[in-house]
Amino acid sequence: MPLVYAGVCSHAPGITGRADQADPEVRDRFYAAFDGMRADIEESGAEALVVIAAEHFANFFMDNMPTFAIGMADFYDGPIEDPGWLAIDRFRAPGNRDLSRRIITEVMQTVDVSYAEEWRFDHGIAVPLHFVTPRFDLPIIPVNINCQGPPLTPLPRAWALGEALRRAADSVPERIAVIGTGGISHWPATPDSGKINEEWDREFLDRWCRNDHDALVDYDDLGIYADAGQGGFEIRTFVAVSAAAGGASGTVAFYAPIPIFAVGCTIASYDLA
Amino acid sequence: MSLYYVQKFLYELNRDPDLQAAYMADRRDVLRPYEVTEEEADALIGPDIGLLFHLGVNGQILMHFAALHQIEWADYLALMRDGVARHGPVREGVYAMTGYEGVDARRSRSESDEGA
Numbered sequence: 001m002p003l004v005y006a007g008v009c010s011h012a013p014g015i016t017g018r019a020d021q022a023d024p025e026v027r028d029r030f031y032a033a034f035d036g037m038r039a040d041i042e043e044s045g046a047e048a049l050v051v052i053a054a055e056h057f058a059n060f061f062m063d064n065m066p067t068f069a070i071g072m073a074d075f076y077d078g079p080i081e082d083p084g085w086l087a088i089d090r091f092r093a094p095g096n097r098d099l100s101r102r103i104i105t106e107v108m109q110t111v112d113v114s115y116a117e118e119w120r121f122d123h124g125i126a127v128p129l130h131f132v133t134p135r136f137d138l139p140i141i142p143v144n145i146n147c148q149g150p151p152l153t154p155l156p157r158a159w160a161l162g163e164a165l166r167r168a169a170d171s172v173p174e175r176i177a178v179i180g181t182g183g184i185s186h187w188p189a190t191p192d193s194g195k196i197n198e199e200w201d202r203e204f205l206d207r208w209c210r211n212d213h214d215a216l217v218d219y220d221d222l223g224i225y226a227d228a229g230q231g232g233f234e235i236r237t238f239v240a241v242s243a244a245a246g247g248a249s250g251t252v253a254f255y256a257p258i259p260i261f262a263v264g265c266t267i268a269s270y271d272l273a
Numbered sequence: 274m275s276l277y278y279v280q281k282f283l284y285e286l287n288r289d290p291d292l293q294a295a296y297m298a299d300r301r302d303v304l305r306p307y308e309v310t311e312e313e314a315d316a317l318i319g320p321d322i323g324l325l326f327h328l329g330v331n332g333q334i335l336m337h338f339a340a341l342h343q344i345e346w347a348d349y350l351a352l353m354r355d356g357v358a359r360h361g362p363v364r365e366g367v368y369a370m371t372g373y374e375g376v377d378a379r380r381s382r383s384e385s386d387e388g389a
Contacts, residue, residue, distance in 0.1 A: 014346075018346065056333035056334075057280075057284050057287070057331065057333055057334050058287075058288070061280075061281065061284045062277060062280070062281075063281065080287075080288065081337060081340075082337075082340055082341075085337075085340045120288075148331065148333060148367075149331075149367075150367060188332065188333070189331075189332025189333050189335065189336040190326075190332045190353065190368065191326075191350055191353045191354040191357060193332075193350055230367050230368065
């Protein structure tokens with residue numbers, strides 16, 4: 001079936017772990033936008049959710065770092081972090097090994113990916129799922145792009161991954177939704193944590209909403225690091241979703257810098273209709 | 274220095290409750306399988322969060338090590354700032370960003386393309 005939903009959201013651990021330290025008014029509007037994303041995905045009739053994430057040394061390390069990895073398991077446990085620190089209880093999210101295998105097989109026709117039959121979700125997936133599938137009743141297909149340990153894949157390759165995921169999603173009978181989670185500008189877990197480049201974020205989101213391929217792949221990592229921090233490398237996940245949206249235009253449902261969450265908090269989606 | 278092995282130890286520690294228990298029982302002994310220097314070992318045993326940040330440990334790994342030691346978020350950020358103040362800029366890794374090989378190679382290629 002054609003892809004039924006494509007969107008992006010933030011995943012910073014502070015969104016849940018430091019919730020009580022944020023301005024309640026802004027925080028609650030952000031949470032409401034997450035609720036809107038959940039409602040949209042439910043309304044789409046999605047039977048599985050592809051989550052394109054940028055995990056943070058939870059499963060993948062520099063001894064054998066996959067540029068791209070896709071989960072192929074019937075379940076995924078999380079969070080790998082201390083549940084008290086993240087304020088998300090331990091959970092087991094359903095997967096769908098057979099569906100993953102079909103998706104991976106199709107993606108591999110054009111993009112080399114690693115697969116993982118075991119995968120413990122860190123905050124990069126656990127935080128979005130906490131809001132988007134809080135009952136853990138929607139099978140998840142996790143996709144990872146290495147955005148943490150350079151060298152990192154060039155942005156045109158992230159785009160190619162998104163195109164391949166779209167082709168794969170369209171090729172299976174199930175209704176597939178896809179979300180990307182990452183960036184935008186931020187300096188997470190460093191002395192600069194809390195710094196957010198709103199102007200850079202808004203320019204990026206403008207390119208994202210226009211689904212402007214050339215502008216989206218025009219960033220380079222040195223510039224991203226200077227303007228958007230090492231957390232900005234995670235725009236790869238947003239770029240992949242742009243490609244998966246196949247030229248659709250997007251809308252930002254919510255954007256606001258929330259420094260204690262250490263990121264410009266974002267919820268946005270493409271109009272696939 | 275051997276940033277890779279420092280980070281590998283922390284990566285494994287973050288994932289493994291048994292290793293966490295062993296580390297808490299004998300911090301030096303658990304480091305024996307890892308190729309770390311005395312300076313690195315002392316920082317891991319201390320723990321010296323500021324020195325580990327200066328040495329180049331990625332914050333996405335380091336923040337969980339701080340949490341294991343019950344260090345609050347604001348204190349964790351302050352310890353990293355203190356480490357940079359005491360020891361100077363980050364020596365290695367993604368934050369050193371004098372340009373790692375991939376970016377330098379790409380930039381120089383891009384400049385030579387523009388020149389041509």
